[in-house]
Amino acid sequence: MNEADKLNARALAKHKRRFLRFFPNGFKDQRYIEWERTYKWEAHKLWESLLNKKEFGRLLRTRQFDTIATRALQVESRTNFLFSFEKMALRDALHMGAGAETFSGGLYTLLYERGAHKELFVQWIMSVAQLPRKKSRVLSWPVLTFFPFIAQPSKHIIMKPSAMKIAAEELDYDLEYSSKPSYTTYERLLHLADLTGEAIADLSPADYHDLQTFLWVIGSAEYQRLGQEI
Numbered sequence: 001m002n003e004a005d006k007l008n009a010r011a012l013a014k015h016k017r018r019f020l021r022f023f024p025n026g027f028k029d030q031r032y033i034e035w036e037r038t039y040k041w042e043a044h045k046l047w048e049s050l051l052n053k054k055e056f057g058r059l060l061r062t063r064q065f066d067t068i069a070t071r072a073l074q075v076e077s078r079t080n081f082l083f084s085f086e087k088m089a090l091r092d093a094l095h096m097g098a099g100a101e102t103f104s105g106g107l108y109t110l111l112y113e114r115g116a117h118k119e120l121f122v123q124w125i126m127s128v129a130q131l132p133r134k135k136s137r138v139l140s141w142p143v144l145t146f147f148p149f150i151a152q153p154s155k156h157i158i159m160k161p162s163a164m165k166i167a168a169e170e171l172d173y174d175l176e177y178s179s180k181p182s183y184t185t186y187e188r189l190l191h192l193a194d195l196t197g198e199a200i201a202d203l204s205p206a207d208y209h210d211l212q213t214f215l216w217v218i219g220s221a222e223y224q225r226l227g228q229e230i
Contacts (some may be wrong), residue, residue, distance in 0.1 A: 006193070008166050008172035012199050015170065015218045022217060022226065027210050040150070043078045044209075045206045047151045050075065053112045060108050065100035072107070072147060081146050081158060085136045093131035093138045103220040111151055118183050124148075125181050144181050153207040157193050159186065163219035168192055170218050 023029035027037070049070040051059075059068050073091060076082065093099045106127025110120050124144070131138045140197070141159040148156035161177070168175040172194070176188045193211040205211050217223045 005173075005196050007192075007199060008170075009199075011171050015214075016200055016203075019214060019217050022223070027205055032213075037209065039079060040209045042155070043075050044153060046078060047075050051151070053054070056108055056112065060104055063101075065104045068104040069094040069100040072103070075150060076146065079146075079150070081149075081160070082142050086140055086143050089133070089136035089138045090142075090143055092134035096132040096134065099132045102124055107147055110148060116150070118187070121183050121186060125183070128181075135151045139181060141179075141181055145186070149208065153209045154182070154209075157190055157208040157212050159189055160216070160220075162221075163216050164189060164192075166219035167215040168219075171196070 020026065021033040026032070051068065056068065059065075073094065076087070094103055106124050106158070109115075109127075110124040113120065125139070128144050129139045141161050145156065145158040149158035159181075161179070165175060165177055168177075171192070172180075173192050174183055174188070175192065178185050193208055193215065196214060197205050197211050200214065205214065
């Protein structure tokens with residue numbers, strides 16, 4: 001491992017102590033479960049019910065693209081990851097022209113087709129970039145990474161840029177951030193999460209839902225405010 005790819009151990013220890021001030025029992029803490037874990041996992045379970053591989057494939061084969069889009073938006077509505085303008089841009093895109101078809105094919109390929117992780121993710125970037133645009137652009141980091149994060153939390157993480165950039169800076173990690181979505185930045189975010197997971201292994205994070213939250217606690221304005229209250 002390159003020195004540049006190591007986390008700042010002192011900073012990590014500080015933020016681990018801070019995380020435990022919010023959630024004394026770590027990822028098993030009842031407050032953590034209520035605040036952070038449950039809604040993500042409920043959205044994942046809904047995805048598994050509505051768009052698991054078998055059902056998603058059946059809908060795709062029968063060209064029920066609008067149904068796929070409607071179900072995906074139903075899952076998204078259970079969470080608060082996307083800003084209102086991102087929600088609107090996504091909904092507009094999936095209801096215009098071939099938007100639902102482009103979205104459906106691209107997402108199925110990413111989640112359920114075999115292939116190199118980089119190639120599949122780059123294809124997904126291209127699919128989202130091709131979605132029709134009404135007002136706001138559709139290709140944002142949160143829109144791009146939300147569905148894989150919810151569908152496959154053992155493989156994917158969500159990029160919320162402001163918080164993740166701060167978390168990376170706090171841990172002295174070069175995220176190689178680009179506002180234009182790229183596999184390079186996404187791979188670096190996964191690597192940051194993996195390194196963090198190794199460093200807090202004693203807390204037993206279950207997946208990227210947990211690791212994303214740990215980084216979110218470091219970098220988000222929400223937890224900066226809450227930290228002043230405890």
